Amino acid sequence: xxxxxxxxxxxxxxxxxxxxxxxxxxxxxxxxxxxxxxxxxxxxxxxxxxxxxxxxxxxxxxxxxxxxxxxxxxxxxxxxxxxxxxxxxxxxxxxxxxxxxxxxxxxxxxxxxxxxxxxxxxxxxxxxxxxxxxxxxxxxxxxxxxxxxxxxxxxxxxxxxxxxxxxxxxxxxxxxxxx
Amino acid sequence: xxxxxxxxxxxxxxxxxxxxxxxxxxxxxxxxxxxxxxxxxxxxxxxxxxxxxxxxxxxxxxxxxxxxxxxxxxxxxxxxxxxxxxxxxxxxxxxxxxxxxxxxxxxxxxxxxxxxxxxxxxxxxxxxxxxxxxxxxxxxxxxxxxxxxxxxxxxxxxxxxxxxxxxxxxxxxxxxxxxxxxxxxxxxxxxxxxxxxxxxxxxxxxxxxxxxxxxxxxxxxxxxxxxxxxxxxxxxxxxxxxxxxxxxxxxxxxxxxxxxxxxxxxxxxxxxxxxxxxxxxxxxxxxxxxxxxxxxxxxxxxxxxxxxxxxxxxxxxxxxxxxxxxxxxxxxxxxxxxxxxxxxxxxxxxxxxxxxxxxxxxxxxxxxxxxxxxxxxxxxxxxxxxxxxxxxxxxxxxxxxxxxxxxxxxxx
Amino acid sequence: xxxxxxxxxxxxxxxxxxxxxxxxxxxxxxxxxxxxxxxxxxxxxxxxxxxxxxxxxxxxxxxxxxxxxxxxxxxxxxxxxxxxxxxxxxxxxxxxxxxxxxxxxxxxxxxxxxxxxxxxxxxxxxxxxxxxxxxxxxxxxxxxxxxxxxxxxxxxxxxxxxxxxxxxxxxxxxxxxxxxxxxxxxxxxxxxxxxxxxxxx
Numbered sequence: 033x034x035x036x037x038x039x040x041x042x043x044x045x046x047x048x049x050x051x052x053x054x055x056x057x058x059x060x061x062x063x064x065x066x067x068x069x070x071x072x073x074x075x076x077x078x079x080x081x082x083x084x085x086x087x088x089x090x091x092x093x094x095x096x097x098x099x100x101x102x103x104x105x106x107x108x109x110x111x112x113x114x115x116x117x118x119x120x121x122x123x124x125x126x127x128x129x130x131x132x133x134x135x136x137x138x139x140x141x142x143x144x145x146x147x148x149x150x151x152x153x154x155x156x157x158x159x160x161x162x163x164x165x166x167x168x169x170x171x172x173x174x175x176x177x178x179x180x181x182x183x184x185x186x187x188x189x190x191x192x193x194x195x196x197x198x199x200x201x202x203x204x205x206x207x208x209x210x211x
Numbered sequence: 212x213x214x215x216x217x218x219x220x221x222x223x224x225x226x227x228x229x230x231x232x233x234x235x236x237x238x239x240x241x242x243x244x245x246x247x248x249x250x251x252x253x254x255x256x257x258x259x260x261x262x263x264x265x266x267x268x269x270x271x272x273x274x275x276x277x278x279x280x281x282x283x284x285x286x287x288x289x290x291x292x293x294x295x296x297x298x299x300x301x302x303x304x305x306x307x308x309x310x311x312x313x314x315x316x317x318x319x320x321x322x323x324x325x326x327x328x329x330x331x332x333x334x335x336x337x338x339x340x341x342x343x344x345x346x347x348x349x350x351x352x353x354x355x356x357x358x359x360x361x362x363x364x365x366x367x368x369x370x371x372x373x374x375x376x377x378x379x380x381x382x383x384x385x386x387x388x389x390x391x392x393x394x395x396x397x398x399x400x401x402x403x404x405x406x407x408x409x410x411x412x413x414x415x416x417x418x419x420x421x422x423x424x425x426x427x428x429x430x431x432x433x434x435x436x437x438x439x440x441x442x443x444x445x446x447x448x449x450x451x452x453x454x455x456x457x458x459x460x461x462x463x464x465x466x467x468x469x470x471x472x473x474x475x476x477x478x479x480x481x482x483x484x485x486x487x488x489x490x491x492x493x494x495x496x497x498x499x500x501x502x503x504x505x506x507x508x509x510x511x512x513x514x515x516x517x518x519x520x521x522x523x524x525x526x527x528x529x530x531x532x533x534x535x536x537x538x539x540x541x542x543x544x545x546x547x548x549x550x551x552x553x554x555x556x557x558x559x560x561x562x563x564x565x566x567x568x569x570x571x572x573x574x575x576x577x578x579x580x581x582x583x584x585x586x587x588x589x590x591x592x593x594x595x596x597x598x599x600x601x602x603x604x605x606x607x608x609x610x611x612x613x614x615x616x617x618x619x620x621x622x623x
Numbered sequence: 624x625x626x627x628x629x630x631x632x633x634x635x636x637x638x639x640x641x642x643x644x645x646x647x648x649x650x651x652x653x654x655x656x657x658x659x660x661x662x663x664x665x666x667x668x669x670x671x672x673x674x675x676x677x678x679x680x681x682x683x684x685x686x687x688x689x690x691x692x693x694x695x696x697x698x699x700x701x702x703x704x705x706x707x708x709x710x711x712x713x714x715x716x717x718x719x720x721x722x723x724x725x726x727x728x729x730x731x732x733x734x735x736x737x738x739x740x741x742x743x744x745x746x747x748x749x750x751x752x753x754x755x756x757x758x759x760x761x762x763x764x765x766x767x768x769x770x771x772x773x774x775x776x777x778x779x780x781x782x783x784x785x786x787x788x789x790x791x792x793x794x795x796x797x798x799x800x801x802x803x804x805x806x807x808x809x810x811x812x813x814x815x816x817x818x819x820x821x822x823x824x
Binding site: 115116118119122123144148149150151152153154158159 | 752753754759761766767768769770771775776777780783784786788789791792793
């Protein structure tokens, strides 16, 4: 008699999880990233390869490529952004609903890369805030997958509730060179 | 069953207005792109629509203009090779070869047989790679997603071959002026051969899925017809021109790289419609496979670079580290560039998309004075403003897919 | 296959002069006779493909601009290069070939955009690669590779991002060099004063 029960049989524990709102929201967001391929140049081909059968981006829960910004929450800027294209990239970014993230795929999108010329924007971070930069010209599909996993880790640690109450910090673009 | 009336495309609004003047239709402006899944790049089309049919179309390009020609004027000839990768980024190897051939023509340089054979394999593999994507994406545009998966899997195999040869999946920078970067790896030819064996059944599968597919044919036959005269007048080249019935293939007409030694057919289209342009690419892949097999069958021994190109081609690395003369040669090559004679040349190579031309003006020295790149996609797209009006809005995806363009070489 | 001899052309057309060339048949044609000559090229000599239209900026020399055309004959399988000097160095003009070849339309717009050659008779001569309000012609030799600071046309985007065309940084970029003279004076990073982003502050 008076045996202490150590088994798991509490009804309360079975149906309630005590956690932080941030953790839940981030968990949901992290595993349902819908990327929008902003395919501009060569990197877009590697982006397609990442979606193809060999690399298969869907293993990480991010395969729902949406071509409409209104349905997507992660913009993958794949390719050289020229000044003529920059305003378009910004407009498309603004059409995405909050919260939203940006991955700069490849050297051109990150920093202008090998195109140091009159027509090329020296890094897409001058028009949109970038969360993850991927190096390479073009990056291998594995590098893109790695970047997406990094993005998931970043989403996991965000202050989502605080950001819900305040304005989402979307204006973190780099202004050192253009102000 | 009621009588089926022939409704000609493009006059729905005017017919409605004829029937009832009150029903005067207004045209609607529609903008497609520059970021749009069906445009295959950053192409923008500004259109005036009458109902569902296109009245006017103005293509807007330049969203990927990166200043390649200006960059070339500020670089030595060798330094520009990586930029040629990114012109037609679906077939970088053939761009490399075309650029190297243009500069070699300026330097009056002949490369050895082995180097030519390697380059031919490169060009044809690039052609296969480009057309595989062209056909696959075209299938996707017409509603057949499966074809894309089939062809993309084959492209991945090609990428593995490219990687082994050049070190990169598709920005290869493989050729050098006066040769190629390195000799082919051991056993590579055998793997190319087995790829060629493997790709033919896949092509047959694609053929079964598309060629006599009712839906595909309904969407492509007699859509986007380009007459022979129109195609010539707009300066179209490559498969798009041949689909219109013009027999122009620079590999046959102006043989370079020893193409005259290989036996292959140049397919010619009948009607110049979207369907013919698909057939053209499907057949060219098969021809390219044939060419590669012939090259492998008679692969010459020898050097992979030209020995005459002492002042142009970087000496082998082991020699640089051990021999004074080669060290100086390498140093001069890096600091001053390959010394070229004064003059101007224009060279075109038959690339997957059409004739990729380089017009090189040299004042002597290691830097081109002016380098003009003639991108075939640029010319192939210029016909859009005349081709699209009269078609339905839904035909745009098919027509754009059939033209198989790349904005990288269109905007440069 | 009937090859056209250079002498055949030069004898027949007094206004033509021979042009030095590393490969194909090449002639110089004065701008006034360009349309007349190209019409004959197309109709009589069967050069049915206009492959390329471009121009060269000779910098300090006079005439400063030379328009260059490449034609190909699908019948005779041969190329011809026709070059035509622009008389005026400040406002270079050439006649437009759009009425002969539709291909000239975009090519001439591109050359106008990048080189600033005005093609007289072109139905729609506006910029094609750069945006409409761009003030410079980037392929001219006096234009730096890095570009010149220019405002962008999209007001709403500029308001939010403060974006404008600024000269590209040349330090740390690809190692490039141009022209003759000492390397330290000719490479873009030496010519370009806006090489450092911090410097502008």
